[in-house]
Amino acid sequence: MTFTAAVADQRFVLDHIVRVDELAATDRFAAASPDTVDAVLEGIAQFAEGEWAPLACAGDTVGAKWTPEGVVMPAGYPEAYRAYVEGGWGTIGVPEQFGGQGLPFVIQAAVLETLGTANMGFALAPILSVGAIEALAHHGTPEQQETYLPKLATGEWTGTMNLTEPQAGSDVGALRTTATPKGDGTFAIKGTKIFISFGDHDLADNIVHLVLARTPDAPAGTRGISLFLVPKVRLDGTPNDVRVVSIEHKMGLHASPTCVLSFGDHDDCLGELIGPEFGGMRAMFTMMNNARLNVGLQGVQVAEGATQKAVAYARERIQGARDGRPAAIVEHADVRRMLLRMKAQTMAARALVYYACGMVDRAGLGDAKAKERLEIMTPLAKAHATDLGNEVADLGVQVHGGMGYVEETGAAQFFRDARITPIYEGTNGIQAADLVGRKLAMSNGGAFADLIADLRAEAQHPQLVRLIDACEGIGRRLQSADADDRHAASYPFLTMLSVASCGWLMERSARVDSADTVKKTAAAFYLDQLVPEALGLEAAANAPAKVLYDLPADAF
Template structure:
């Protein structure tokens, strides 16, 4: 089975969970209306379903052959990319001044989900180009913007993000790539980078690399890192001193070339500074935060793809006297879990995108600041929760298929293999949890998270006041989940030992995702009830509340009572 974009579910989540309907009513998006958004999503769904999705299996088996420094993408890949870029999808949320359409990031987020559900290996390339556009637009000088921004936005050229080195993975401050001032406004870069997504390919004539490097007189650590724009092809048409040395053989996303890059075989690659010297991490975080949301959307995407295939198989596979396996309660439980987790993660990611829109488009400083803090709070949750559930849902998809899920020909195994990387790149999920607990909970002295908890409680109250029998114990179970989340939040904010907080960071992020996701599903259920068509959404919200949100108390206790069993477990970890 191939993929069909769930456009109606996506549109409903955007409007009634993420709050696009309210944003439109407030005038945040100018004269943009729901009908236009629906039209954009419909066209994106067609392209994802009809053009990209059929290439997914071929991409997995063909891979990215590498010879004489060049990468060959799978058959049909270049044609699909060229058509995709020509349709304007790459510049959907990019600034209109340079050829973009300036549509909301929330709409682009929905499209990113569809591109990656159709083929995660295809979708990750444009994600990095979009992140490069954001960094160049925010920090590049006018000359660099004039030369490169339009072609990145149009998709004529693609971009990369280059941080990682063999000795410097998550510890970016340990990088060794060097940059030397030339005196004419350019720099010469020497060194190497690993795990560079789409570092070399044949989709575009030029690739614009955004590379972190250290100047000779730079301070140690992350305070001494600068960001440089390094084109594969120079403005005069000559090749720059940068090349792909090899392509990795990976567990999944086989059609995405993951390269080792070498700079400076012949004196140094020419680069231009982005932003200020030694302020590269500030620029890079602009790229990384947008990319982290996009990777969260990859988790949603692969979960949706696995969910669709599992539903189709369960309705066709006959087993014993019960008929098709779809009728068995345990299979129903797995399918409901898959659908509930996918919907919850989708809503969290879309809500993050709307917060991002508000941080950029709101008319007064206070509103922009509050929205920025909300987006900052939700980004690590969106990235980590959504990619964790992507793995879990893909694994359940294999389980629904039984033995056939373990066989490559069904495609269920590919979803599981592809999903696994998303919890690792753009900052591992452990790092996201640490970021949430140590940097995001203390925002505004804890007021940012407190305001969010108040909003979740308002949803619970609305569910309770609806008096809908179809929602069962949804209000009670979600209320208990938020109580657990609030207690765990206060406990973490009060910790004087960083070790205690770090030990509970990962279960806390899951607790946060479960509580927030359950409430966002409930918001959609309430909207559906008001529209007179709430059966499916109320049933899903109830299932999530009564079967997944109820894990909250155990997660809370893990956070608040389990730290000592982690930090003082040397005996259990001894060889």
């Protein structure tokens, strides 16, 4: 693959969807000059192609390995990670006071997109560190920030999120990990966490675990949860009582060790409180909200990689004839349909996720409207972009035909790696429930109304206008519907609103650069063919929940 191929579209989206020049005009993001942005996009493309992409196959076939001494990554990974640290790529979006370069979050997203396109499993390590940095920057003490943020910013140390337990998945309030005060400001942490991405590895000297736990006599449920900083290695250089029990054997993402971690087996695991006692959920959501955007970004990563691989294969694979001459399969109409769908969906996903990431930066500048827009766009970006990543990866296998089902082509790896993205960081069903349960009601429906108004103000294609009208009507109905009917409609409604938002951004892109044949054609395909598909979900989004409950649970 050629990682510079996506740079032009990244730059276009930054300029015309995010409007990064407006961010650069502020004191906070003054470092984001056009020359700097170009240097970052081109530099990370070259780095990813040279350092991380060649390791993707070994990451999939060899994978991370558990040993009694800890998790060992495949050969070449520690060296490639050191090159990432030495290149300063982890510091892009970190504020300067914490050792970063002070560039916008959306520029950091572009860096992570390119790294993930090269090696999606490997790129989870810096993605998780971004979340840990966010939590400490917003909720840590000055001493914690001074101690941990500079090393997390460079990537010298990595970070993790520790929420899930065997009995507490989406129901975080059921967790049982305990934190007992020791009287010196530290806490003894005891419990087990599962599904911890990069919970152990040999890439860095230390891992900063952010762990949700309960203090003694804490209230039940989420109200009694606190957040703790638990390093793998204490500041005095001694190992903390954190043990990797095992790693999961997974469908994909084999380069990302998914760990079961045990804290306090020997009653000697020390942690520090982050933020106030019982403030754990608020601190963790600081991590999770941006992490959900970064998972949406993984949808873009896998879509870009699968599209590039499919296009390359379709140009090379000779099969059949056209105009009396042997033809590559790219000449056949059905293959072109699949490739154009892949291209259009990848562009739409990138526009949607980057738009939401730009709202992170605007909200950070104090823009209240941007904060509201971010809230309503986050479930769309996370859920729809990951759905698209799966669709595009599936089409990539189909373009390859039988060779797509054979592992040596690499098409199947995208398909397997993508499947986790609609599941973790809150399943896409949870994102849909969040949209209809919380986001539609924000500002008495004002946040949703503002989005609809913005979509309608620019929409010109008649099918897009119809879809926006349908979304408005369904959204208003769901605001007053009972809980069962809201949730029954939630997923088709999320898809409809996501496609309307993508159509808005795709139409804008084609209007801005009508001379770009690729953008113009992809936008026309999206508006003429994909927007009407979303309109076909209107019946499902308007259907009551009754039919879902006509069968008793034991009849399924």
